[in-house]
Amino acid sequence: MSHNRQYTDDFTSVNVDSDDNVSAQSPQSSSDPKIQKLKQHVNEVSNIMQQNIDKILERGQRLDHLEDRSEMLSNRADEFRVGARRVSRKMWWQNTRVNIFIAIVVTVIILIIVLSITSSTTGK
Known part of the structure; x- marks a missing residue:
């Protein structure tokens, strides 16, 4: 059920129905x-x-x-x-x-060389 209410002022008239639909109508043509x-x-x-x-x-x-x-x-x-x-x-x-492995190998080689030199000098 829709009730229309119309509000007007100096410039436009506005129609509001109960479904809150608003339409503006201008006194001037569109x-x-x-x-x-x-x-x-x-x-x-x-x-x-x-x-x-x-x-x-x-x-x-x-x-x-x-x-x-x-x-x-x-x-x-x-x-x-x-x-x-x-x-x-x-x-x-x-x-x-x-x-560490390289250091051990070098140490062993040096020991072998030193021992072989010392054993050969002591054996003469």
């Missing part, structure tokens, strides 16, 4: 060029604002996607840092073992 120009301008501004809202929503989605990617990159960087530290320690120990 074919007035100024009104048409104004309506066209309002439509243009409305379209521009709608495009701006769409762009903002797209930008928000891109920012969310970028945030997810940066968080994933940060996690992978942490994993890389841990793995690099582990490999670095492993390589340090391996290098240390090789150096």
Whole structure:
């Protein structure tokens, strides 16, 4: 059931029905060029604002996607840092073992040379 109420002022009359539908009626005809120009301008501004809202929503989605990617990159960087530290320690120990082995071999060779020289001088 719809009851219409009408409000008027000096410039326009507005019809309001019980469903809160509002329609404005101008005393001037809708074919007035100024009104048409104004309506066209309002439509243009409305379209521009709608495009701006769409762009903002797209930008928000891109920012969310970028945030997810940066968080994933940060996690992978942490994993890389841990793995690099582990490999670095492993390589340090391996290098240390090789150096110790070389030192032992050189020491043994020097001992063999020294012993062979001392045994040959004492045996003469």
